[in-house]
Amino acid sequence: MAQAVKDYYEILGVSEDATDEEIKKAYRKLAREWHPDRNPDKPNAEERFKEIQEAYSVLSDPEKRRQYDMMRKHPFGAFGSGNGSRFYRTPEGTYIHFETSGNLEDLLDEEFGFGSLGDLFSRFFGGFGRTGTRQDPFSRMRRPRDVEVRVRLPFEQALRGGKTDITLPDGQKVRINVPKGVRSGFKIRLKDGGPTIAGVPQGNVYIIFEVEPHPRFRREGDDLYTTVTINPLEAMLGTTRELMDAYGRRIKLRIPPGTQPGERLRIRGHGVETETHKGDLYVEVQLEIPRHLSREQQRILREAAEKAGLLRS
Known part of the structure; x- marks a missing residue:
């Protein structure tokens, strides 16, 4: 997940060469001062408290602090230890912090064709080739993405099948064939029917049917x-x-x-x-057993039941 990184030293009110003890002391003081329970009348207390916690979580960790400091000293680049945490600074000066569960650069290369974070960000934020024209950041995406569309059908229509019109996520309207007797969860594929993003086809559309219940069946x-x-x-x-x-x-x-x-x-x-x-x-x-019988009905039924031997004396 990516998010813009703030100036953590400024948030804690310490210098860039502050010791671990100075950082901890500043954090404790600010945490007590801005704790939401102590500031019920300050609407920004909770947000400020979260900023303080975020800053301390980075500056109190030697490895994260090292990456963060390297990011601040380099005008353009990405830094990380390979454990899923990355800091990046765009050409415009925005700091980006990535937390991933795997190797982010492997993911970018495998899924999208970007060799590194530098490659990705240079295409999105720098992105100018030798001709001076901005490159399309999606031009190297290798794998078209399939799209799933859920179509809800009345019970009777699912039984009989036929044609029905649907709207795809990109606004395109198409007519599809509903198989006779289709059931909930049944899936059909529209080949090469996926939407186009930045000129790149996004694979197939899979239609998943959901059949509405019937009151009697x-x-x-x-x-x-x-x-x-x-x-x-x-x-x-x-x-x-x-x-x-x-x-x-x-x-x-x-x-x-x-x-x-x-x-x-x-x-x-x-x-x-x-x-x-x-x-x-x-x-x-x-x-269904009748709740109310007239005396005459009871008499007739009783006599018939007695004659048939259906009543126990």
Whole structure:
């Protein structure tokens, strides 16, 4: 990560040849003076306190201080010990501090074609060739970057597929083909469809589909799941129900006698249809028990149940 480096000696109020003890003493005094808890009425106290901590973290570390001092003495250059910390001064005089988890110059060379920090900054901040014209800092970038675009689809559109229009990150509008029966997480590639940055193509665009949930149907693989509600007599005696599948087709569902609550009935070929396969529809039977019966209804049901031997005395 890069950030402009401030004058740490000035922040701590010490000279450039200050000893470690003088730096520590100055830090403790300023830290007490500017601690946010002691300055609730000063809006800049927290920012000032962070500056003091930042300055001390560099000047109290012998290696970081050495790099920092070298940076201040050289008008143009980069300094570091190879441990992921670098200081750099641009031609305009801005100090840049890099902290990386690996070898930054290897990363620049491998990913972007810049041989060093000096190469990178000379192209961005100096960047003039023999002809006197400014060089494009992106001209040596070697690896086009792929782009991922997430496209949210209504459940019905994902089932049926077809064409849909999307907008790429660079503002370009394209029409893509949605495969029939596409599911969430499915990815397609638009070859050489990536945006262009500074004249450099940025690779492929990968479209990742996200399918919105449906209020009645749940998808698992290419199978669909839904529910139907019946009463206890229908469960005992059997019944039929007319349903609509996810494609709007009418289905007559036969519920056999003795169907149990939670039992799933399978309807073949009424799940998700892809180019090569048809899933099934599973209907889960749910039981609804009437909460209120009239006295006459209770009498009739009781008599029928007693005659059928369904009531225990």
